[in-house]
Amino acid sequence: MFIALLFIFTVFAAQLVRLQAIDAETIAQQAQRLRSRPTPIPAKRGTIQDRYGAPLAESSERFDIVVDQVAVAEYTKKDPNTKKSTKVGAAGAAADLAPILGIDEKQLATSMTGRKPWVPIARSVVPTTWLKVQGLKIPGITNELVPIRYYPGGEPAAATVGWVGSDGTAKGNTGGGLEYLYNQALTGRPGKIVREYSLDNRVIPMGNSKITPAVPGEVIRTTIDNDLNWFAHDAIAKQVQDLGAEAGVIVIMDKQGRLLAVTQAPSFDPADRGRNNSDFSNMAFQGAFEPGSVTKIITAGAALDLGLTTPTTQWEIPNRYTVDGQEFRDSHDHPTEHLTTAGVLAKSSNIGTVKLAQLYPREKLAEYMQRFGLGERTAVGFPGESAGYLGDPSTWDGRSRYTISFGQAFTATPVQVTGIMQTIANKGIHIPPSLIAGRTDVEGQYHPQPLPQQTQAVSKETASQLGSMLQSVVSNEGTALQAAVPGFNIAGKTGTSNRYTGKGGYVSSFVGYAPADDPQFVMGVFLVNPKKDIYGGSTSGPVFSSVMSHALQKYGIAPSGAKIAEFPLTFNPSQATPTPQSAPAGDNKPQAVPPDTPETKTGLQPPAVSPTDNTSTARRR
Known part of the structure; x- marks a missing residue:
């Protein structure tokens, strides 16, 4: 019996030694782990900036103030006269906090009274207010960081910069625009604070704590000029209102494709975003439409580049013109006109453009359109961006083979259409549009974004000829005199096309660059279904003039010198020279389609925001 008791005692003694000496540290660590609990520290979302560093979207720190009702009950205050400390509890804390937080004292005292370890008493408090609260040294009062996203770029930049969801990120379907595109880089890496908690779920005041700081997100610097973007937005919003249009878009880029302004109204x-029922899409990147007569630049440019015409080649333009069994006409009836190639472009003749398109195979037209950036998405990679619809030239029927030449039966976005003019302004070199100037990483190192790969769309000589021809558009003889900017030579092209929607209507546009003799800015102005006027020259032209004038003045661009010599637009038929009137040998001519057969749009599925056109009578102006 004694031996048995001795054995039991020995076992207990050994276990006690193990617990107190050998495993004491391990057990203490296990206990601390059980008492410890991490609290996440949100990472500050990175800023989206304009080209000069001005914020377009930024996060600001706010705090939710939280109270431990048991701890705050121990709040004491010292009488300044007697130096005696008196416990004032929740009521005293409420009296001190109420004037700082702007909350009713009785309401605050009620919220702070009880046994709960975590009760929010104020939301979204600014840092200066929190510092005042912290200075009171009230026990049980803590804060939780709540980042708030602000958008100094406002409505003008909204569709481009985008937005975040209620969780402060743009993942999944909760965000849009650049916020969504660069969400991973902007999000950063959250930190955490590990505290020890008691059995009743309260922070142990003298317990161990460990903080892992949060890492903020990267800074994304765009190519956008915020001031110019605001001015452009105000201008297009006013024109939308004045003309009763459904919407308007302005795209401004430099001659190397850097986007300086991308804005829309409404x-x-x-x-x-819940304040109104606005469409949150970005029409500049997502709103594909039939561009109309702006496309004539490519048709004429291809003929010039292939050596099949010159700016002074003479063309007889009848009131109606039939080719491959298809009849074409201009926007209005007219007697037979006698136009040069320059005149065809300046006066926006559909028939003249069809004759130019007859000079080379359809495959060549498709090739040149692709060189100018049509039929594929830009290098921006904007969320939901449309590539437009061009289609394989083998699918172009007998009518669309020619209507495509003057801007119908295919679609493009405003950014793509503005890129056509960028190519001419840049001596025939097409550089896909870019929206990001660079990024600043978490170490503060700035990484500039290289320009996208460039393409020689047409020769330098062809671009120069087209530039001279396009100056005639902004003249008394052209279709866009109202786009003129005093003191500067302007090159540009109008476009007006019917909408392929149930509502009908038009898309009116003007795309141009200035100064024509030393291009600095390229701009496209697009109006969707203006009610009071439909012609691009008289609807979009004045907006172009106003905004371009502002841009030239803002950047201190010197006025133009002498006007570039313009080519003649018309000729005397009695002195006419022979002109090629048909496609060269080897063209795979399509089968004729009866005149009343509607144009085919194989695979064309325009988005709801995309005005398009399936008529064959694009307007001139």
Whole structure:
């Protein structure tokens, strides 16, 4: 019996030694782990900036103030006269906090009274207010960081900059625009604070704590000029209102494709998207439409580049013109006209453009359109961006083979259409549009974004000829005199096309660059279904003039010198020279289609925001 008791005692003694000496540290660590609990520290979302560093979207720190009701009950205050400390508890804390937080004292005292370890008493408090609260040294009062996203770029930049969801990120379907595209880089890496908690779920004041700081997100610097973007937005919004249009878009880029302004009206408040029922799409990147007569630049440019015509080649333009069994006409009836190639472009003749398109195979036209950036998405990679629809030239029927030449039976976005003019302004070199100037990483190192790969769309000589021809558009003889900017030579092209929607209507546009003799800015102005006027020259032209004038003045661009010599637009038929009137040998001519057969749009599925056109009578102006 004694031996048995001795054995039991020995076992207990050994276990006690193990617990107190050998495993004491391990057990203590296990206990601490059980008492410890991490609290996440949100990472500050990175800023989206304009080209000069001005914020377009930024996060600001706010705090939710939280109270431990048991701890705050121990709040004491020292009488300044007697130096005696008196416990004032929740009521005293409420009296001190109420004037700082702007909350009713009785309401605050009620919220702070009880046994709960975590009760929010104030939301979204600014840092200066929190510092005042912290200075009171009230026990049980803590804060939780709540980042708030602000958008100084406002409605003008909303569709481009985008927005975040209620969780402060743009993942999944909760965000849009650049916020969505660069969400991973902007999000950063959250930190954490590990504290020890008691059995009743309260922070142990003298317990161990460990903080892992959060890493903020990267800074994304765009190519956008915020001031110019605001001016452009105000201008297009006013014109939309004045003309009763459904919407308007302005795209401005430099001659190397850097986007300086991308704005639309109507727009929305990215910080309060529920305030109205606006469309949150970006029409400049997502709104494909039939561009109309702006496309004539490519048709004429291809003929010039292939050596099949010159700016002074003479063309007889009848009131109606039939080719491959298809009849074409201009926007209005007219007697037979006698236009040069320059005149065909300046006066926006559909028939003249069809004759130019007859000079080379359809495959060549498709090739040149692709060189100018049509039929594929830009290098921006904007969320939901449309590539437009061009289609394989083998699918172009007897009518669309020619209507495509003057801007119908295919679609493009405003950014793509503006890129056509960028190519001419840049001596025939097409550089896909870019929207990001660079990124600043978490170490503060700035990484500039290289320009996308460039393409020689047409020769330098062809671009120069087209530039001279396009100056005639902004003249008394052209279709866009109202796009003129005093003191500067302007090159540009109008476009007006019917909409392929149930509502009908038009898309009116003007795309141009200035100064024509030393291009600095390229701009496209697009109006969707203006009610009071439909012609691009008289609807979009004045907006171009106003905004381009502002841009030239803002950047201190010197006025133009002498006007570039313009080519003659018309000729005397009695002195006419022979002109090629048909396609060269080897063209795979399509089968004729009866005149009343509607144009085919194989595979064309325009988005709801995309005005398009399936008529064969694009307007001139």
